[in-house]
Amino acid sequence: MANDKLKLPVVGIRSDIYLPGRSATINISGDGNVHMLKKVLLDKKPNSKVGFVFIKNVEGKEDVLEPSNLISDIGTEALVSRATFGPPSMVTITFMCQSRFRIEKLVMEEPYPVAIVSPIDKKIENDYEDVNELAEVQNELESLVLDVLHLITHSAHLLAIKNGMKRLAPSFFTDMCASLVPLSHAEKLDLLETLGTRARMRKVIALLKSNYEGHACVQHSQRSIQGNNNHQPKLMRITNRGNPMDDDSDIGDLSNRLKKAKLPPHAEEVASKELKRLMNIGRYSSDYGVIRSYLELLAELPWDNSTEESINIKKARIALDSKHYGLKTLKKRVLEFLAVRQLKNDSSGPILCFVGPPGVGKTSIARSIAQAMGRKFHQIALGGVCNQSDIRGHRKTYVGAMPGRIIQALKTTGVNNPVILLDEVDKMGIGTHSGDPAAALLEVLDPEQNTNFVDHYVNIPFDLSKVLFIASSNSHQKIPFALYDRLEVINISGYSTEEKLSIAENHLLPKVIYDNGLNEGLVNVPRDSLKMIISSYTQEAGVRSLEKKLSALCRSVAFKVAEQAGSSALETAPGSGICLNSLTFPINMDREAVEKVLGPPLFNDNVLWDRLGVPGVAAGLVVSVSGGSVNLVECFAFPKRKDADCSLQLTGKLGQVMKESAELAWKWVRMNYNKFTLYEAMSPAGPLLPTPFDSEVHIHFPAGGIAKDGPSGGITIAVALVSLFLNMPVASNLTMTGELTLKGFVLPVGGIKQKILAAYEQGFKTVILPKFNKKDMTAIPTEVKEAMDFVFVETMDDVLHSAFNGAVTLTNIYEHPLTSKL
Numbered sequence: 001m002a003n004d005k006l007k008l009p010v011v012g013i014r015s016d017i018y019l020p021g022r023s024a025t026i027n028i029s030g031d032g033n034v035h036m037l038k039k040v041l042l043d044k045k046p047n048s049k050v051g052f053v054f055i056k057n058v059e060g061k062e063d064v065l066e067p068s069n070l071i072s073d074i075g076t077e078a079l080v081s082r083a084t085f086g087p088p089s090m091v092t093i094t095f096m097c098q099s100r101f102r103i104e105k106l107v108m109e110e111p112y113p114v115a116i117v118s119p120i121d122k123k124i125e126n127d128y129e130d131v132n133e134l135a136e137v138q139n140e141l142e143s144l145v146l147d148v149l150h151l152i153t154h155s156a157h158l159l160a161i162k163n164g165m166k167r168l169a170p171s172f173f174t175d176m177c178a179s180l181v182p183l184s185h186a187e188k189l190d191l192l193e194t195l196g197t198r199a200r201m202r203k204v205i206a207l208l209k210s211n212y213e214g215h216a217c218v219q220h221s222q223r224s225i226q227g228n229n230n231h232q233p234k235l236m237r238i239t240n241r242g243n244p245m246d247d248d249s250d251i252g253d254l255s256n257r258l259k260k261a262k263l264p265p266h267a268e269e270v271a272s273k274e275l276k277r278l279m280n281i282g283r284y285s286s287d288y289g290v291i292r293s294y295l296e297l298l299a300e301l302p303w304d305n306s307t308e309e310s311i312n313i314k315k316a317r318i319a320l321d322s323k324h325y326g327l328k329t330l331k332k333r334v335l336e337f338l339a340v341r342q343l344k345n346d347s348s349g350p351i352l353c354f355v356g357p358p359g360v361g362k363t364s365i366a367r368s369i370a371q372a373m374g375r376k377f378h379q380i381a382l383g384g385v386c387n388q389s390d391i392r393g394h395r396k397t398y399v400g401a402m403p404g405r406i407i408q409a410l411k412t413t414g415v416n417n418p419v420i421l422l423d424e425v426d427k428m429g430i431g432t433h434s435g436d437p438a439a440a441l442l443e444v445l446d447p448e449q450n451t452n453f454v455d456h457y458v459n460i461p462f463d464l465s466k467v468l469f470i471a472s473s474n475s476h477q478k479i480p481f482a483l484y485d486r487l488e489v490i491n492i493s494g495y496s497t498e499e500k501l502s503i504a505e506n507h508l509l510p511k512v513i514y515d516n517g518l519n520e521g522l523v524n525v526p527r528d529s530l531k532m533i534i535s536s537y538t539q540e541a542g543v544r545s546l547e548k549k550l551s552a553l554c555r556s557v558a559f560k561v562a563e564q565a566g567s568s569a570l571e572t573a574p575g576s577g578i579c580l581n582s583l584t585f586p587i588n589m590d591r592e593a594v595e596k597v598l599g600p601p602l603f604n605d606n607v608l609w610d611r612l613g614v615p616g617v618a619a620g621l622v623v624s625v626s627g628g629s630v631n632l633v634e635c636f637a638f639p640k641r642k643d644a645d646c647s648l649q650l651t652g653k654l655g656q657v658m659k660e661s662a663e664l665a666w667k668w669v670r671m672n673y674n675k676f677t678l679y680e681a682m683s684p685a686g687p688l689l690p691t692p693f694d695s696e697v698h699i700h701f702p703a704g705g706i707a708k709d710g711p712s713g714g715i716t717i718a719v720a721l722v723s724l725f726l727n728m729p730v731a732s733n734l735t736m737t738g739e740l741t742l743k744g745f746v747l748p749v750g751g752i753k754q755k756i757l758a759a760y761e762q763g764f765k766t767v768i769l770p771k772f773n774k775k776d777m778t779a780i781p782t783e784v785k786e787a788m789d790f791v792f793v794e795t796m797d798d799v800l801h802s803a804f805n806g807a808v809t810l811t812n813i814y815e816h817p818l819t820s821k822l
């Protein structure tokens, strides 16, 4: 060995033991150390080697390196790749430990210590290990590591282990594998001092097995799930285990609770192993908290606890009707669903998904379903969820690990058969490295798979088949496709003013009066005020804002009552018309009082009407996640410039489809302009000059800050352009929706009910609709149908005829464009 001896500058490390294969960035203090590192790193080349020797933590002797201070006579040689010299006597180094050495002698050479060392790892491998035996143990280690790598988050370090299997020296590879386990100080020291590679491999195998044994029973199912789940959030690994120390009574109590939880056999097996581990490690070990919280969760999960289902269709119908106005189709479907459950007594069945704008009662209906079934209800908001781990949880080996939302819901409800509303399934995102949450949801909803749902934290299959999942969403388009395929979508479109009035009078007002500590004898909100609130303070398809405004009214009344009449009002006022102090009950919230509380009206219909009635402007109907609305299209033409490369300019935050439909409408108008027949008597001003052929056109879609998209504005844009060039306003009180084809046909569009309700609320009298949408009229409330005219069209000729009150017709619209005069 004499020839192998080296002289190595050394640093005493007190904080940790760094085995070969370990890289880290640490602070080193002490004048001698800093001086040494400066000299070694600056005088020599970068990537210089220093020796780490591990010393006891003796206060006041930070810099002192003497043999009596050493924890071990084995140290590790570290390659320093980076050093930052910070405050005096402090340096931050980034290093990777490479191999062991034995300290032959410590030499206090001025100005920093060096050691005479003899390298170990290579020497032992070459001189003392039997190649075949070594290969055998190494194979075992490698296959175990492959299993473990399936279970934990991938990182550059883990990739290095995987890639290094056949390339790295066995000794170094073994040390790297040890980093897969959170090691205690004693275990690290033991591995440092185990010089034989085979012996060390065996120790690492044992450590890996004991650390990951809890995962073993679910390895199979884990792997199948892992297929599309390679990206987990990077969380810090737990790295410390402390000294063993028991707390028998506490653990006994936990053990009792685990027994009471009636875990299935596979879960019981894991729980008892973890319980044993808990008993062996001390209360002050960092692993103690992790294992303890894990076992607490296992004890709290409703493995065997269900609420008894009691469906009574008659009662369910009464409950649904008493809490919700209208919604006939939805209620009918819900009752059918409950009837099948009652007869079949089986948990399989469709997954209902309520799709509609905010505040139309999706959550409230889901809650009523739970009540009708006698089950507990829980709502999971999926808006903004973009990690699989939100659904499936984090592995418990990470600091701050938590179970996913499904398991948390079960823990909260305490039963394994609650009704869970997956709210806003359309608002889930996909994180860049964290997997698609929709894929995890698919597994949750799939009856084939959800009997063995494995949350990463729980790491034991849990049966979700008894849970009744209901989904809700604001729009169809954004529900992930694979998920959409599994759902039975039920649309809730929104309410007309009359419907909102009924809901306000019969449901919302009684609710907010009660919620604000009042009773119906204390406050009166007349119908007229309700109408005013609906038209001037809310603009929504549902009734959520309406509820908030009514609540604001009630709050102001509650304040007056509390301030002036005190609790005596609550006792004497109901139905009495009594005066108490300066208040007369019930307090009447007339229009003036409403304006006092809610401030000046927020919405004014005149703004819309003032902009209509001029050539080049048409009103179209649109639908968005917040319901239907009337949007204007404004066109302006000016003479074509010679150098203009495009004759059409569009503004108003348009999506691609809408841009294309505007281009198409512009082309259609130019192709057919010479075929328009204008009854001049009805258009006194005559057509505009210049014509579309020598004009540039600007089309603007007001409310420029709001994104717009879709093809349903096609006929509105074409009508606005025809109106511009024929210099003739569109018929008053008329709005429309429909997709235009290049040949002048009008195709059906979506959101008809919401669009018609919006037109009705804005006071329009006539709506032009595609003929194919006639079927959607069954959903329109009778009072709306009676108050409005609907014109069903097939071609642009029909559209123009209605839009200009018969003043414009189009001859031979199906003629091929090339045969026209263009």
Ligand SMILES: Nc1ncnc2c1ncn2[C@@H]1O[C@H](COP(=O)(O)OP(=O)(O)OP(=O)(O)O)[C@@H](O)[C@H]1O
Pocket (backbone or CB within 6 Å): 323, 324, 325, 326, 327, 356, 357, 358, 359, 360, 361, 362, 363, 364, 365, 423, 472, 473, 474, 503, 507, 508, 542, 543, 544, 547
């Ligand atoms: N048809 C109805 N009859 C009585 N109350 C209703 C009706 N529709 C909605 N409401 C009431 O309106 C309020 C809002 O309803 P809910 O929270 O169920 O809306 P939502 O559709 O789930 O909205 P979001 O999409 O924002 O979650 C609730 O107080 C609900 O009771």
